[in-house]
Amino acid sequence: MGEELKVIVFALANEEYGIEVDKVRTIERMTPITRVPKTPAFIKGVINLRGVVVPVLDLRGRFGLSESEPTDNSRIIIVAVNDLEVGFIVDSANDVIDIDTDSIDSPPEVIGGIKAKYLRGVAKLGENRLLIMLNLAEVLNKNEIIQLEQLED
Template structure:
């Protein structure tokens, strides 16, 4: 029985999990600098440890109702190919260990583009955690657009 560790974060009331191996760092929210003519879900860019990285608002990307930035808001930084990229989440407060038997496959009700990045549903006590692959949240053309941004 294999066990995997996930970083659990919130968008609104829903809990999501990403494989801890994909996470470079979780940091406090930083105001980003807007970039003209960028996709609407790109919040802007920040200086992250001397490197300029794009910041994606996951709520905008998932078309969820946005919430005010507060003291719980975090930026999760991952490696996306050669680039680092940050994702704004409402809260990222814990890690969870899930065994393979605690993870169900993506439900059939999830269709289309969502199915690409939802890898399953984790069951932790009475909670359901939507497991996603942040590397697949962006379409191929969106990834190229970010890679071609002059930053």
């Protein structure tokens, strides 16, 4: 058996995804987002989270999926990557589970239209449940991190 990995499970366009709990700061309900000019369309803007300005991305837009209007289930998952806090808009955040690192396979080239570089792998949970593990470092690649850091200034 591999190590146990604690993961936050969230949904995007009928697929389940996972982010390691230790990278997640907090999960927030949708809140008004202040748009920032001259940013890519998937960067929705910034929110004021308890006095801290946090850039917010729409993960659907980031992955090239069709964007949808937020619902009562929509959440902003605040993650920390390299001392930068960023919010991801997701359709819902459902669960915290433990998965065995041995159950994570390398990602296929494309899953649900999402390029493999954004994915860390696919975890098999039971008979027919798959959890797509995100590679946060790629989801926020260096060029975008530079743009996001400029938003915080």
